[in-house]
Structures are given as C-alpha cells and as structure tokens.
Amino acid sequence: MTATSTPVFDLREVSFEYGHGVVALRAVSFSVQRGERLALLGANGSGKSTLLKIMAGLAAPTGGAISAFGAPLAADLLRDTAAAHEFRRRVGIVFQSADAQLFTPTVRDEIAFGPLHLELPRDQVLARVEDTLRMLGLDDLAERAPYNLSGGEKKKVALAAVLSINPEVLMFDEPAAGLDPRTQQWLLELLARLHGAGKTIIIATHRLDELGRIADRALILAEDHTVAAVGPVAELLADRGLLLAANLIHEHAHYHGEVLHSHPHGHVDDEALEHGEPLPHEHDHGAPVPEGNGAPVPDDHSGL
Template structure:
C-alpha cells in the first residue's frame, strides 16, 4: 500500500517563487526515504505538503490512497508527524513535560496513558533531566530532541524529519540515526530531508535528489547516489575539485574519498591481463599514480578515523575507538612507507 503518491506537483511560495516543479514519486508503507537537495531546492516545502500544512498549486497528492489536494484528511493529522527544521516553531508550552503531553491529550488519551507515554519518550531520548525546563531555554540540540519527542509521542505511522541531525553533537547524531532505524524496525514510514550525504545509507533504502531547479533529478538507492559524482555535482551537493595525477587528470567531489577510490579501482581494472606484457612499465606507472593518491588522501582518512573514534566513544564503545585511534596514529607510519615505495620506483 502506498502512503504517499505525488504526480506532477507544483508549488509556488508568495511572490510566485517556485519551490517544487513537476514532482512525482511515491512512498510505500514502511519504506524509508531520504530527500537530498541543496539549500533552497524544495525539501522543507515538500515535507509541508506531505504533512498537509500547505496544498499544491497543481498536480495530485494522494495520502493513504486518497486525494489531499483540496483539503486535509483527518487521517493525516493522526497518522503523520513532522519534525520541523527549526524546532523553535514546534515548541510553545511552559515546560518540556507539558509540551510532550499536549499531543496525547489532544488525542483524548486518559491521564495514566499520557503520563506513561511522556515518561517513555523522555527515557527513549535520554532527556529525563529536561522535563521541568522551559523549552525556550534549551540548547538547539536539546530542543530538537524535545521536538522529536512531541512527534513520537502520538505514535504516528509516518514520520517526516527535516534535517534531524543538523546541529547535534556526534554522540546525539549516532543516537538519532539509531532511533530512526528503530522506527524503521517498528515498520514506520520515515521520510528524512537532509544534505548530509554521510547518513543516507544508514537511514534509508531509497533517495530522491532535488536539483536547484526544484525538480527531482534522480531517484535511486542511497549507495548509487553517493557514488554518482556527476549527479552530486549537478545537485550542488559537493564541489568540484580538480586533481592531476601525473598524466591522468580527473575531478571528483570532495565530501569523501569514496568516489575517488572507485575511480582508482577502475584504473586498476584496466590493467593488462599480463603485467609483464609491457615489461611491467604500465604496472609501475599505475602504482606511482596509486601511491600519489594514497599519500594525498591519508590525511582525510586519518581525520575520518578520529571522527569515528569520537562517535564510538560517544556511544560507549571505547574498545572500537581505541583501535581506530591506533589506526589513525599508524597512518603516519604507513604514509612514510608509501613515500619510501614511491622513491624506489
């Protein structure tokens, strides 16, 4: 069963500013989808439409099999929750506790059930210590957790998350990702707008990419999107950065070393079947290119080991963190060996 189905949807903000142009896609029940796009490409606007907060200028939107273009379905209010990009717009009560209880009270739940749900959510998000605080005096990350709590407490079937990990510390980011995955395990439909390329593989099985023309320019599996440098450059999600490796010049995106490594894999796949065919010259040249590449990127790899060590420490895995920190310090040694090998060629 499809939770959402959109056909040729257009939306314009006041001043006839286009935000979505000819958007068509569908989301199945229990599916997890990420929406990628540069600033201003239309991600938040799309989530507002899916939450029924605004209606399209033209085109069709079906939710739970029924057209919502001309008015809100009561089902939408009950079954869909949205975490706004800016949690401040979501919070209005005097205390975090009241904030959490508001939704369940509106649903008409009895007092005991409301209390139980609020306690569960405080525990789930690790924010028990905030329950008597005013939502307005919280830090950005704390506010985001409380806002997420207000979404989860009504036990919706569909959760719309707008930039959920932005502004969170590394430990909270990992916790949010785990939480999104536990929602997926519970068969919830989760739709996440983000420009964080590092998380889309962790939290979704399908990614929609918006171009700056507010149109969908790709719909694919997250790993396909991450490895499509041309697509990411087109969407302005990475910046081009030209490199020269001896006679081979290529450009690649600079958010991670992945696509670069694939390119080097391709160079290696193109090696002659018999390395001795050219007296080994081709192999020497290719190894030189690879050594240059390894040396050039070892610093970014080292940074990545350290950042993952911090994340692991954040979730109580000091054992893994220790090994990653060791890998980071040993990278310098490995670097020296690469330089030595290069000098020998």
C-alpha cells in the same frame, strides 16, 4: 521493507509556487511505500522543506495531486477535525528549527501536546509522556522550559514531541543540523530502531554522510526544483555526474606542493557506499599556485 499495494504517499506532478512567484517545486512525482526509508536530497533551496510540508498536509500544492494512505490529501479534507486528527495521528514531522516547535512552558507539556490535542485518553497521554521522557533520556529536563535548553536537547525534545504521537510516518527536516557527533550517532541509532519497528521514515537532507544508514531509497531534487532522480541510495551515490549537477558534491580544489589539484568531493561515508562505487579522486592537475595567493586550503574531509 514491507511494500503494499497502497503507497503511503503518492505524488503526481506536484508543483508549488509561493505567492510572490517564487517556484519551490516543479512537477514532482514519486511514491513512498509503507515501511520505507526515503531520503529527500537536494541543495539548499531546492524545495525539500516545501515538499515535506506538502506531504505533512501543512501546505497545499499549487499544481498536481497528492494522496496519502490511498485518499486525496486536500486542504478541505484537513479542515474537518476528525479527518485532520486521523491524518495527524498517522504522520509526524520534526521541523528543522526546534525553536519554532517548542514553546509550551515545560518539556513535559511539549511532549503531551500532540497526544493531548489528538484526543488520546488522558491515562494514555500520561503514560506516553513518561515513556518518551525515559526513552530519550529527558527525565531530568521534564519540568524545564524548552526555551532554556541546548540545541541538542531542544532537538531531542522536538523529536520526543512527535514520537509521543506514535505516527506511522515520521518526517524529518535536516535532523542532524546543529547536532554534536554523539547526538548525531544517537539519532542514527534511534532512526534504525524506529525503522525496525515498521515506521515509514522520510528525511530531507543535503548531506550524504551516513546516508546509507538512514535511507534505502532517495529522491534527488535538482536546483531547478524538478526531480533529478529517484532510486536506491547506493545507485544514486555512485552517479557522480548526477550528484555534481544537483550540487550535492562539489569540485574540491587543493594543492599538492604548488600544483592545483581538484576532485569531486562530497561528505559520504564508507558505509553509505558499501554497495556503490566510492567517489574516486579525479586528479585534474591545474596551474601552479601564484605567489602571494594566500595559504593553501587544507584537504579537510570532515563534515561541513
């Protein structure tokens, strides 16, 4: 990571409230350094997606201040076409729902959309489209309608559509959601290559598996929409109390014979915990199973 004095993003006491009084973020403060890999962790509804939208200049905070690349990121600024183009060239976001992102007639048009609207020279746009198609193995789908693709293919096209802009900062909202294991692995490798190329990567997720491979540092949003913690991934993963309070792991109950047994349980792989403490099974032996209370829940540690 190449940290510089000017952070890519600097948020000070950022809050966001939806029009009908629903709070999404409360006084969130943190910085993102150039070349960093940051994970935004939090339970469903904790405000991760809203935070990403604010950082992507798609929503304006209702309180506090945010600066990007050393300049205030204000709604007024992005109304200016030149400033908006400059910012969009530097920051790309891949949405959680690929369906919302893909509605040009063909995959090729979709990948060309960003560079074209950011006014890159036509030759460069065409070259980028071809390169991106090839890099992501989408050549065969180039003339297909994004609407008719599978979930994994749509996600790849959504990613390709942002990569073709070649932004310095890449933001992902739940990138692995709905992907099969092979595509998840492919995505992890791609993220590693992008990070190796110096990109700043910000990923919003509520999953802890593979976290050590996608982020160096993490910010945990609590369920009350405040920042619960910011720090190195390994340190945060070792804090079971913090993860439980943020609803990132849960008390997992299962049976040994007729004895109820529970322990904190999250979806954390060994590599993610390489530098931290693995989550130990905390044996809370509970009451015997009452008769006729249904079949025991299998201790299945596969991903949710």
